[in-house]
Amino acid sequence: MEFKKSLSIFEQIGMSVQENIINQDWQEGERIPSVRDYATSIQVNPNTVMRTYTLLQDQGILENRRGIGFFVALGAKQKTVQHRKDQFAEEFLPELFKNMDQLEINWDEMKNYYQNWKNQKIS
């Protein structure tokens, strides 16, 4: 797995876990990969994965059954979506709009960028 340098690794792992939950690759109630397995599979220190898991546990998205492993909490998907939506609206959008104003980018340009991104994603 490749990481951007702009965000800490454990947070990037968190994003990835959340996506797995949203996409229902990891179903609610299901057991997820152990800290050690996941760590080796993405070439990362187990401590780092541990940090991610406990963070998500504190947020009520994961649950830990001692001696067994981590599980996707019930209602995790809905909670995750809400969480990200809040974050999106409060942190991301203001930044976006500020940039649009300063760089004088209008909605048509935005939609243009969007189409490019979609096409590029497919290829």
Next chain:
Amino acid sequence: MEFKKSLSIFEQIGMSVQENIINQDWQEGERIPSVRDYATSIQVNPNTVMRTYTLLQDQGILENRRGIGFFVALGAKQKTVQHRKDQFAEEFLPELFKNMDQLEINWDEMKNYYQNWKNQKIS
């Protein structure tokens, strides 16, 4: 001057300098405040301002005349805008579009958010 904790101080100073150039508060070819002066005025260590200035110098936005001071480079405004626009398109937008897809937000909602933000900004 107040700083957010999320971004390093010297980078925030850099943003601020760039805005001064874009707004033409600091004209191209003009001498900008000396490292020491600017540092005291924004209550920061001179080394920190120095770091910002030399960084912008490397980017071709500032120039330096020995023993005299730093100056806004010719073409700095255009370069700054382009710089930011590239960064916006390459780092910010993909993130945005990914979120829009995953959170199922369409353009009408976006414009709605934008209006709210504008109104909120005025009040």
Next chain:
Amino acid sequence: MEFKKSLSIFEQIGMSVQENIINQDWQEGERIPSVRDYATSIQVNPNTVMRTYTLLQDQGILENRRGIGFFVALGAKQKTVQHRKDQFAEEFLPELFKNMDQLEINWDEMKNYYQNWKNQKIS
């Protein structure tokens, strides 16, 4: 480690690092000494080594894995040599040729000097 006063210390450290890479004392992909370790070993402030490392990182000669350390980038040797060769051709040689013309020194004299230098180096 001893330093000349004519060049800044952090640049001299940079030269030294590059030589280590060219000589393959530090292999590509290998981890290099931590900032603190290297600093104490050459009797210099950690900040100074830090400055060197980040500079070389910007030049694509070193890489950084978060919380682990600095590594010699892949292709670093070739890049370093090219880097130096360019600099040599663009900054050093014109100066040389200008002097040769003005001081009326021909190639035979040059080769003579070269032999003397080689002999002196051995003794």
Next chain:
Amino acid sequence: MEFKKSLSIFEQIGMSVQENIINQDWQEGERIPSVRDYATSIQVNPNTVMRTYTLLQDQGILENRRGIGFFVALGAKQKTVQHRKDQFAEEFLPELFKNMDQLEINWDEMKNYYQNWKNQKIS
């Protein structure tokens, strides 16, 4: 006049003055431009030119007649050439040879560079 950042301005002016003497644009015994005139003509602080003149005076290349101005000393040309030749042999050449060895550049390549430089100079 344009200056490189690698060398201090007063030294670069010194080089330029010496070239004028070697090329006999400034003849021995002749009065040279006043500090103020020269300074304005090359867009530099008079103090800087003064520093150059007094330095060359200390080296016996210029002479100062109080209230009148600076003059090219008798024997200045020969002295200048010798001065530069010494500097060339002691400081410049060792650096050159070290680079040639490390970058594995042979005499044929050098002559090649030389031809390119000559052609480029004409165009």
Next chain:
DNA sequence: GTGGTCTAGACCACC
């Protein structure tokens, strides 16, 4: 343990 940032204070060459 690692890098990364920031401060305080000193010293230098240069203009």
Next chain:
DNA sequence: GTGGTCTAGACCACA
């Protein structure tokens, strides 16, 4: 006065 470098020491987040 200006930039530029270096040190010493502190604190932080991350792995």
